[in-house]
Amino acid sequence: MxxxxxxxxxxxxxxxxxxxxxxxxxxxxxxxxxxxxxxxxxxxxxxxxxxxxxxxxxxxxxxxxxxxxxxxxxxxxxxxxxxxxxxxxxxxxxxxxxxxxxxxxxxxxxxxxxxxxxxxxxxxxxxxxxxxxxxxxxxxxxxxxxxxxxxxxxxxxxxxxxxxPTTEPFRATEAMPAAAGLVGAHRSRRLGEGGELAGVRQFAPGDRLRRIDWRVSLRTRDLHVASTLSDRDAEVLLLLDVLGEVGLSGGVRGGSSVLDTTVRAAAAVAEHYLHRGDRVSLLEYGATARRLRAASGRRQYLTVLEWLLDVHADPVDERYEPALGAHHISTSALVVVLTPLLDPRAADMLAQLTQAGRYVVAVDTLPPDEAPPVRNQWTPLATRLWRIERENVLGRLREHGVPVVAWAGAGSLDQVLRDVARMAAAPRGR
Known part of the structure; x- marks a missing residue:
């Protein structure tokens, strides 16, 4: 045996x-x-x-x-x-x-x-x-x-x-606030080869003959060319707030927790901009601060999905601040922050990025009927006071120029992107 x-x-x-x-x-x-x-x-x-x-x-x-x-x-x-x-x-x-x-x-x-x-x-x-x-x-x-x-x-x-994660329907038709790449689908404010007409000017050495505007040239008896705005790509940074988890996940057919909404929304936004040829990067706002470098294409989309599989609650002690500063983020990137806005440090981070001149959009991922996790059950009055205080925080963020919108799938960011693009196009004083 x-x-x-x-x-x-x-x-x-x-x-x-x-x-x-x-x-x-x-x-x-x-x-x-x-x-x-x-x-x-x-x-x-x-x-x-x-x-x-x-x-x-x-x-x-x-x-x-x-x-x-x-x-x-x-x-x-x-x-x-x-x-x-x-x-x-x-x-x-x-x-x-x-x-x-x-x-x-x-x-x-x-x-x-x-x-x-x-x-x-x-x-x-x-x-x-x-x-x-x-x-x-x-x-x-x-x-x-x-x-x-x-x-x-x-x-x-x-x-x-x-x-x-399932890719929730999402589309954003508004222009990006800053397009910094060499080629792409977004209209920039720089002159170059593109499809958006910028104006008509006199012919200069180096201009292409096919750009000559013959109607204006015959009327003024001097050669004029049509100048266009260049089409460029943009960088989108998805910043995921993983300081805590709220709500119970019910799977694909049940309720969604904060992390469920965060991961699914990040996958949808990344798919949208990568499909348009933009560069997408991801960053966690938590203890480990995982990061995925910016890239474009289908390979980057699969990498994004693989990266999102490891997202989990990563809290930081209240005495410490997560290591994230404005110098870690490109000045031309659109920063989409997916956060439930439960931790005061998240609100401070949004205000600091905006004051540093970054283009920030905050997406509220807190489920409508959820409250912060506590050991003892909150009374209805305490929950109501907490919600009033949270609305005050959202109001102060908007006063600092941080647009905040709740995630709602398709077209969620159109209005806020319109506002951010308008502010980016406005002249800035020195």
Missing amino acids: TETWAPTRALSRSVLLTGLLMLLGVILGRVDLVLLAAPFAIGAAWHLSRRPRAMPEVAITADESHLVEGGEVAAGLTVSNTDLIPYDLVVVRTRTSRWLRLEHADRPFALTVPSDGWAAIDLPGEALRWGRQDVGPAAARAAACGGLLACRPVVTPARGVRVY
Whole structure:
């Protein structure tokens, strides 16, 4: 008997019964008791002569494709037997993340595995929430030799499944406050090659002949060319406030917590601007201050989705200030701050960025009926006073020039982007 296989209670009962009958037969001189014990001894000896040496192997399979919240998950378990002796029974059980609703994943499976063969268990289901969800770990225990031997539990580590957030409908038709790249889809205030007419001026060395305005030239008897505004790309910085989590997440079909709204809104805004050719970067306002460098294209969009999977509440002690200053942010970037505005440090950060000349838009991610987390339940009067105080904070931010808007999907930022672009185009005094 190998160390990996141990006797079961069935073997103990068989040995005890055989020994008892043999002992009574010898003491009482009864041959029938000896003959009655013979089948138990012969059966146990025959089964133990064909005992396996290899333990079962358990593998977890999971869908590696682009899985989004609400999508179907194709998971499963595979139990393999590399020995020449078949397993009489294999009991397999697995644990899964509560955000993966797999069929019958909460109960054990019993199956037989032939020699040098395998058996598979399908676990179809649905992904309920974004993040890195786990299928497993899974444990299996096999019985052989007619149930006389059982192996120790074989545990397989969990298999990760990446569930990307759903991209909520979003569009922003307003121009960017500052377009600083070389090429792109946004109209800038600089002259150059583009489709937006800036005016007509006299011909100068270096102007292209196709830019000549012949109507004005014939009328003035001097060559004139049409000047245009260059089309440039812009940088969008998504600043995620992760100082705390409020609300209970109900998955894709339930209620949304602050982090749910933050992650889904960030994915929607990033997809919109990356599709238009802009550069998008991400930054966390928390203890670790994770950052994703600005880039454009589909590869950046997939990187953004991968980066958002690791977003979690990252609080900072009240005595310390998260390491974020205006010098960390480009002067031409549009800063979209996704914050529930529960921590006073978030409001101070918004005011400081605005005073430093950054183009800031605050998106309120607090659910309408939520209150800050406290140990004891708040009375209705206390909750009402807290909401009044929060409205005062929002009013002070607007007085400092910080536009604040609640996230509402498509067109959420159109009005505030219009205001920010108007302020950016206004002349500034020295």
